[in-house]
Amino acid sequence: MSAEQSWDVVVVGGGPTGENLADRARAGGLTTVIVESELVGGECSYWACMPSKALLRPAAALADARRVAGAREAVTGALDAAAVLARRDEFTSHWHDDGQLSWLESVGIDLVRGHGRLDGERRVVVDTPDGGRRTLLARHAVAVCTGTRAALPDLPGLADAGVWTSREATSAKHVPGRFAVVGGGVVAVEMATAWRALGSEVTLLVRGERLLDRTEEFAGRLVSDGLRAAGVDLRLGVSVTALHRDGGLTLDLSDGTRLPADEVLFATGRTPNTADLGLDTVGLAPGRWIDTDDTGLATGVPGGWLYAAGDVNHRALLTHQGKYQGRIFGRVIADRAAGRPLDVERWGRSVATADHAAVPQVVFTDPEVAAVGLTLRQAQDAGLRVRAVDYQLGHVSGASLFADDYRGQARAVVDLDREVLVGVTFAGPGVAELLHAATVAVAGEVPLDRLWHAVPAFPTVSEVWLRLLETYRG
The missing domain is CATH 3.50.50.60 (FAD/NAD(P)-binding domain)
Structure with a gap:
């Protein structure tokens, strides 16, 4: 009873x-x-948001320093993996x-x-x-x-292979030598970024033909370029067909090849x-x-x-x-x-x-992706009459000061009938902090005529807002 x-x-x-x-x-x-x-x-505090961002932040700080002449000369070493993992443990309260x-x-x-x-x-x-x-x-x-x-696929050998899900990827106590990541979404690209920066040889296996397929295409392309530049072996159009653990771990791939790994993360949905x-x-x-x-x-x-x-x-x-x-x-x-x-x-x-119209999200890769609302394709599929307004972030004075040879892109999706923003995407170093302004504009349905009077401080990356409006008006 x-x-x-x-x-x-x-x-x-x-x-x-x-x-x-x-x-x-x-x-x-x-x-x-x-x-x-x-x-x-819950998940966020101990196995998702907090530990993953604690792993990613040192990599971003190091990358930012290396993008600026004078600072890059002062940065001569790699990340201290033990210190990064210890700091991660502090942010999870040591799982208490x-x-x-x-x-x-x-x-x-x-x-x-x-x-x-x-x-x-x-x-x-x-x-x-x-x-x-x-x-x-x-x-x-x-x-x-x-x-x-985590949702795991039904693959031969998976149950006995000791694979990682997002929980193991964010709470691991050691840096795997050869690390395979399966998936092309946010968890996959963030964990590939983090563990590559910590010293793993990372192979990212993506069944589709692009990363981050729910974002604007340019965002996935810039993240792909960033991962490859960091030394990640990015393989598109390849999936895992079976796993074997006999002493070591081996993945059979759809292209007929085999991939040895010390650990494998399946980031294949929830x-x-x-x-x-x-x-x-x-x-x-x-x-x-x-x-x-x-x-x-x-x-x-x-x-x-x-x-x-x-x-x-x-x-x-x-x-x-x-x-x-x-x-x-x-x-x-x-x-x-x-x-x-x-x-x-x-x-x-x-x-x-x-939940329907103004969901913001940041992907903490290098470069970062920050987006809110609808992509151009999503807006078109919803039957809206829209126009995409693009601007290269490297042409903004604040961005060129933020990093030498800054590379990034911004896109605003304009509802032409109401002249309000229904989506905004930024991809580039340090763009996460631009996102809330975009969220306010989209959630508040701020008319573009009013946004003209939201004057961005000079010289900051936020000047991209002025450039997007100028581009739209022609």
């Missing part, structure tokens, strides 16, 4: 999405509890969540450790680490914030953490994404009590978007519980509009 206890809101999943949702619900006057089976803080627990306690959010499953309407059953079982009852809402896990979540008890299919409306309510579940936020709803698989949803949906839950009308006007705070 399991013990039963009630809260206003039960949040399954204690990553940044679940933390934000629980905090906003609590701020709205509701009692909240988080159920977490691993570390509070004591700091997160202190925060939960300070804001009054309860925690139940263990694996939680839905058990019908407003019920969550938790198998606890000590072998016990608890039943948590939600007076108002259950929010599923369980995220995703799948939702919903297979063992009890979705069948509420009429949903286990192992599938949980569809929601813009207020976070799960579609297909009657009663208006089940929410899903973050990666698990497949709206935008990015930590900052999950946190954004958590803030909005937590407020929605509190407002509905109190009988308050929702603010659902065009710019209302009760709907997650940015």
Whole structure:
């Protein structure tokens, strides 16, 4: 017989999405509890955003120094791999969540450790680490914030090969000598960048014909050039057909060749953490994404009590978007519980509009890629009448000061009927810090006539905004 206890809101999943949702619900006057089976803080804190960027930042700092005469002469050595890994460990709190627990306690959010499953309407059953079982009852809402896990292909020999997923790639304690990376997306290119800078011989195997195929084509091309310049063996149009580990690891490739490696990372997509979540008890299919409306309510579940936020709803698989949803949906839950009308006007705070039109993302390679909104192709496919405005970043005074022989490109996608931006992409060294201005312009649908009055400081790379507007006006 399991013990039963009630809260206003039960949040399954204690990553940044679940933390934000629980905090906003609590701020709205509701009692909240988080159920977490691993570390509070989730994937981002321990195996994704924080450790990966901690690995990548030293490489970027070194590359930036080498791009400027006078500084490059002072940089004569390689990265200290041990120091980089030690700094990475600091950013993950050495895979302990004591700091997160202190925060939960300070804001009054309860925690139940263990694996939680839905058990019908407003019920969550938790198998606890000590072998016990608890039943948590939600007076108002259950929010599923369980995220995703790495998706691995069904290949001969893979199960016995000891392959890396993103978790092993960001938490490894040693630098592999020969490192194979399978995939052409963000995780693949970032980990190829990081481990090459740390001394691995990296081979990047990409099934398609370009990298970062969800970005503008020029962005993938510039990243390809950067990886090759760094010494990465980039092979396009090649996939893995089988793996063998007999003393060493060998990959059979689709072009008939074999590739020996010490470690191999499969960065081949993500799948939702919903297979063992009890979705069948509420009429949903286990192992599938949980569809929601813009207020976070799960579609297909009657009663208006089940929410899903973050990666698990497949709206935008990015930590900052999950946190954004958590803030909005937590407020929605509190407002509905109190009988308050929702603010659902065009710019209302009760709907997650940015998941559709203004999602920002940075790829921390060398060069960086920073993009928000739609690509030219995506805008055209959506039926918009658009024009792409391109400008070479190396022609901007601030960029030429930032790095000698600066190479990069900017593109703004203009909706011609409304004369607003629906997408912006930058590719080049140090462009990540340009992104929020673009996000404000796209999310705010700022008219181009108003952007003329947002004067960029000289001499900064942000002067590209003026050049894009001048190019558009002709």
